[in-house]
Amino acid sequence: MFYREAGQFKTGYADDMAVFPIRQDRIGIAVILAIAYVAVPMFGSPFFVSTIMIPMLILTMAAIGLNILTGYAGLISLGTGAFMGVGAYACFKLATAFPDVNVLVWVLASGFFSAAVGVVFGLPSLRIKGLYLAVATLAAQFFLQWCFVRVGWLTNYSSSGSIEAARRSLLGVQITGPGASETARYLCVLTLLVALTWIASNIVRGRIGRKWMMVRDMDIAAELMGVRLLPTKLLAFAVSSYFCGVAGAMLLFFHYGSMESIAFNIELSFQVLFMVIIGGLGSMIGSYLGAGFIAALPVVIKFAPQILGIELPSAVVDQVTVMIIGGLIIFFLIVEPHGFARLWQIGKQKLRVWPFPY
Amino acid sequence: MAFVDTGRKTGPKPIAAGEVLLEVEGISLAFGGVKALNSISFDIRKGEVRAIIGPNGAGKTSMLNVINGFYHPQHGRITYRGELRRRQRPDTAAAQGISRTFQNVALFKGLTTLDNIMAGRALKMNVGFFWQCLRFGPALTEEIEHRRKVEEIIDFLEIEHIRKVPVGKLPYGLKKRVELGRALAQEPELLLLDEPMAGMNLEEKEDMSRFILDVREQFGTTIALIEHDMGVVMDISDRVVVLDYGRKIADGTPDEVQKNQDVIDAYLGVQH
Amino acid sequence: MVLVEPFARMATNPAFLIQVIWEGFVSGVLYALIALGFVLIFKASGVFNFAQGIMVVFAALTLVGLHEAGVPAWVAVALALVVMYVLAVGVERIVLRPLVNQPDIILLMATIGLTRVLVGFGELVFGGEPKVMIASELGIPSGVWRIPLFDRVVVIKLIDLTAAIVAIVMVGGLAFFFSRTRIGRALRAVADDHQAALSVGISLEQIWVIVWFAAGLVALVTGIMWGARSDVSFALEIIALKALPVLILGGFTSVPGAIVGGLIIGIGEKIGEIYWGRLIGGGIESWLAYMIALLFLLFRPQGLFGEKIIERV
Amino acid sequence: MSDPILAVNNIEVIYDHVILVLKGVSLTVPKGGIVAILGANGAGKTTTLKAISNLLHAERGEVTKGDILFKGEAVQDRSPNELVRRGCIQVMEGRHCFGHLTVEENLLTGAFTRTDGRAAIRADLEKVYGFFPRLKVRRQSQAGYTSGGEQQMVAIGRALMSRPDMILLDEPSMGLAPQIVEEIFEIVRRLNASEGVSFLLAEQNTNVALRYATYGYILESGRVVLDGDAKALRENEDVKEFYLGVAAAGRKSFKDVKHYKRRKRWLA
């Protein structure tokens, strides 16, 4: 009853092609943005903002990146972690080499470096498909990680091999480095994410996104219809890696503050892949929902007993958390292989026909 | 019909109706030991409906694959619009105005009907990456312009009601219709149809026949058609070529072919 | 210099080269064992079983854990097999059955989920400390042969030799069991098209339990062998990733491919690391295997022995 | 009518928890009968067959109402292979061959549930090759590389290999040359007559279907709108016009179809 499109007429194709053609959706998104920008920083505890919200939003960015590659273009990648690493190392180098330029510029620019690297490792995708390609991207994962460790220049020859976020500010407010308040970092992350989400959704809804989906669904037919596979796939690698790279840079500058190469390991790749699958391949909302689930849930489960005042050995909590997350992943795959995005759609569908089923 | 630009350039040399548009000569294609095509020659004239028939495994689909560059024959020459065609990548055939439908429906499963047909226009859209990111200005104008054309095709094929349905879930007959729509969206000069009416009931076959004839009539599109329903083939095609396990056994008007004893033996079986 | 020097080193010390090849051979055989577990499951269900690595750990821990609890070694082996069987049935019931006919990637994800469950469960039950494999109780020899060669010695650990022999026997047996039999055919049918397999009356349940159990068996053997070389701990799980390049090199569906791929990767990465790796900083083993595999793939996208990818319209 | 081998009582099928596709379909197949389900695209023919053979589950569909009796026993909760073992096998729409298996291996998978020994299976294999000589020629090629028609033959032959009592045929004529279509229906008739195999076939090719079937159901939008003896259906005016293409004025040419539609009477 509350979710109806009846009575809302579209008067032009532009209306029909809008992201949120239904008024209720538009109101909903405005409310969510308001909560994100106002309520969270005002009422969220520092722990909530810094340990749950910030990494969640950053990983959402990475999930959007991977979703472009896997969900839209149908190319599986297990190298997300390393592509994020490229962004982080690039941003670190840029920000230390040119300290006077605003760090946000470098965060955005670092994505281009991982885009370039992504394109190089995307080249085999012309010949190799499916899971075979996934393994090819593993080559990227391990090779890049090796570079992070071996190429001293990347870390400015730091003896510990780690990279640190320098202190930088925006409009007089410190936003990166030790001492930046979580609110400032959060707002930066949120703004970048919102802006890039908007761009990503523009791309995937337009000509380029359609080409990606053509290649994903039936590459031969796409080719016979005049789509050139290699440039299309490479573009997907580039755009996807761009998002991952920016996410990596944000992870360093707005979340950890200091990272070593091992943080960009295969676990991270898997984590992002989980988000994309659980959230729903080929869906922007899915990336958000998936990231929320995979990034925030373990933290919540891990600290839930503590918050509830239950005493459990921490190792047990951790083991049980691992099990629960694994179990939930299987559970959700079974309930809905198309992820939260589909559940969301079905939910809307049900709302639409409510109170009459079917 | 408004969705085809009449002023569109048709390549180096415009071909008048009735002239030879495509000619294949001595095409041979083998897969390992299987000779799918054995020195086949025939031509397709501008504006006609050219049927290719033959028993299962005769090499009909392979012939279409050769024409649009997906298979490369070991021998033979193909002349299109008067130009000898070199070995080419599949995506160039599309650029030259050859589009097709597939025997085993090859729609983009995850896309809606609308997007599938929009996909047909992929080659015609070219606003740059920057505007695509913003989906604003030229990108939006272009999108709307093509959307309008696509809506015309949707109207033409009477599939308005499934516009926003992901095609994976459509019943077979409608999938075939969407596929035709997608091919039409490419504004082809030569349209290759591989069993467009398989799995349809009579009513739907009638509709499909009507669409095919309308397309030809209104845009002068040349059509090559593979079909096993002899009723349809005999009624709507102008000339028929008959293949039998890689060989050409007959070529002529429907009536001639129908009476040819080789064809009856190899393909038609008992008349009905 | 990069081109000449390594060969010079090979030529000047052939005994060492043989030692390097032997080490590569042994690790190749062990990679192949893990890859074999993958192949079995992939062949039979099209599932890319990421949990194979943790199954190795799990099987080995169960074995050692039972022995620690006082069960005699060989009885513990039998019980560990029972546990692997129960695991196979459980996986089929809980994970695979509801996911029939889903795309590869979904099943891949499900097995990664399964990995998590097993990691958590294993650590909860067995604790995180490394355990010592009961190699001598199982009669695995532990000595070392020192073979004099070109006035140096080549060292061969008996455990490595045992591992190689066991692996080869295992592969032979499985290849025999799964090829050309009714079950073998059914396995490949299932991998091609779940729904069609169902429609002709192939019981997916039965097939899956069989292959998962076979994979469990392979996991146990792998666990014993690897465990005896170092020790049994969760760190072992990581080596499963090493089986991936082996797999793509050999082809996901080929049992002999797993062996040949394993040997190429094992020997290739040893030689690469020892003779070339140090020229560019060392530790290249972590990616060399993938690069070797990638190189092969560019020429044969389906792997050396993999089934050709069918592309038709 | 003799004892029904299959009875479907008033079933409802829902896909994805929300899409209601069958809205109360009932039908029976007598032992030794050939029954056809006819109907336009998307009417729910395939869904009906899948509901019977229990393959819906793999498509996230479920039977929410009604029951299905095969040989007098309820089979909704049986697994597909159980059903094959009991003698009911489906030939799926769209071929579904095992692409990487050779033609012969494909046929042999059909015999998976059989326990009557190699010799019997060999004999049946030869019988199938007898029905489809083309398959014998291509026996060693991978099914993925055979032509569409050849794949259809493989699918049907595969089903025969299980020695079923009942075959559910989903659009057997699709994509086949007219000659082969006739042959396939002849085979259906032969099996039916000589071995007493019952058939339930979903067909678009009404013409042929009604010639070979004994009884027919017409399905529209998930409901049975008309049923009757094949002969009676052939005489029905609407069926004539919409499915057989013979209006009162005789067969009309595809060339002259006009852009108008008479409403079907049962929709009124």
Next chain:
Amino acid sequence: EDSLYIPLLTYRTGAFAGSGIPIADGMHDYFKMLNARDGGIGGVKIVTEECETGYTAQKGVECYEATKAKGALVYNPWSTGITLALIPKATQEKIPVLSMAYGLSAAAMGKSFPWVFNPPLTYWDGLSVAIKYVGDKTGGLDKLKGKTIGFIYLDAPYGKEPIPLLEGLAKDYGFKVAKYPVPADKMQDQSSQWLNVQQDNPDWMIMWGWGAMNPTAVKEAAKVGFPMDKFIGVWWSGSEDDARPAGPGGKGYLTLNFTATGADFPAVQDIVKHVFDKGNSSVKEKSKIGEVNYNKGVYNSVLMAEAIRTAQKITGKKAINAADMRLGLEALEISEARFKEIGLGGFAAPVKVTCEDHSGAHAVYLQQWNGTKWVKASDWITPMKDKVRPLLEKDASDYTTKNAPWPARSEECPKS
């Protein structure tokens, strides 16, 4: 009620759990013992909270964020990676970090890193002792000229930390260094590294390993026939579980150590009595108490407990806060007599932390595996301060310039 809240970042899961578990047990049990026996420290109970990090920096930071608001006195990251991540945060938020003989070596420069402590010595100190020992056995450091020393290490910040000093010393004494990195995913399969060792045939081997890397390395060394008494591990490579799996082949293997092995100390016996026997310990077998890593855990808690006592003395408060804790750490001094007093006579070398020197460069000894247990193989050896100190200074200033503007020290050095 007053309490002393100390979060313990530990890892009982993951690839390094084998080393992490006994350490976690040791840390806990000592505090539990103090609570049970003395009612805490200065009459105030110690409240610990364990937070699982799995040795990953990400979870470590999560743990830090989740616990810091509860009034954490000090953090023990137990991973060089986590330490590096926490240094800037904790410095900013003014909570001390105690990285006992691990972490950033340069943190010894208390002037630059007022909130970070790494007693009793840094990795560089440790390495210098190892070289001293090697020199000793070779007949003097000057005899090292032309020799080759192999360095096998975990390819992570932890393992790489000693390299600058090693290379510096190589230049000074004219020996060659051969490096053998072991990537984390290769910890259990080191045949390549040891083949290289076999080929290079170095005179000595030094190892910076952790977790599953250690036993594998010892086994491999035995296999390739490397003389075990010329193979020296760092203190993190010297637990019973590291040497035992090699069987008789491991006999002779040497490692550095700064705590005694065994349970023959009154305080450890008190742990058995007040904690283990009451069923309050998570240690499963009594024999594990007193093992090398367990004692490291105990020592870590001793340092904290003594720092708390010192802080209570300085401030006169019973329930101290993080800032007080820092004062306590900076004035920490455990003399031989004090060790005896707390029931740990001979357990470790005397410790003294100062404002300038947060690690103290205290002595270590070498222990040797005799096939069944560790035995002391040398006296306490002091590091080469003269070689280490300049490097520390340089590294600290590098760190602070790279992280500029690094907050300058705002706390006065206590008058001594």
